Amino acid sequence: MATAPADPSAASFLEGLALLNAGEAFDAHEVWEELWLESGGARARFLQGMIQLAVAMHHWQGQRWEAARRLLERAERKLATPQTPGMPPWCSSADALAWSAQAFATLRAAKQTGEEAEAPPPSGWPRCGRDGHAD
Numbered sequence: 001m002a003t004a005p006a007d008p009s010a011a012s013f014l015e016g017l018a019l020l021n022a023g024e025a026f027d028a029h030e031v032w033e034e035l036w037l038e039s040g041g042a043r044a045r046f047l048q049g050m051i052q053l054a055v056a057m058h059h060w061q062g063q064r065w066e067a068a069r070r071l072l073e074r075a076e077r078k079l080a081t082p083q084t085p086g087m088p089p090w091c092s093s094a095d096a097l098a099w100s101a102q103a104f105a106t107l108r109a110a111k112q113t114g115e116e117a118e119a120p121p122p123s124g125w126p127r128c129g130r131d132g133h134a135d
């Protein structure tokens with residue numbers, strides 16, 4: 001297990017990341033939203049992208065497919081911005097985008113087929129970044 005970071009904002013970020021990795025997307029969003037409101041610049045852009053990924057998953061779980069897709073697209077645009085590095089060493093924008101590609105693959109495929117797919121159960125989600133919990 002990793003040691004706790006000295007930066008309180010990093011500790012909050014890791015709390016949200018652990019919640020996301022435990023399948024608690026909405027709760028992760030709540031933790032990150034508080035952090036986002038206190039941030040600025042590239043960190044705020046990254047956090048907003050992570051919040052949008054978490055809420056996209058929450059919408060998908062509630063079978064609100066179009067809302068999930070809209071937020072997913074917005075999140076990925078933010079995270080793909082070169083000036084959005086993430087929260088090294090725990091989660092980079094590249095880590096978040098890789099998680100998104102894997103986690104939302106079925107949602108993307110459903111748009112192509114026209115047959116909507118259920119969100120995977122949290123136990124089926126990939127892990128995002130390194131949240132300090134033992135793998």
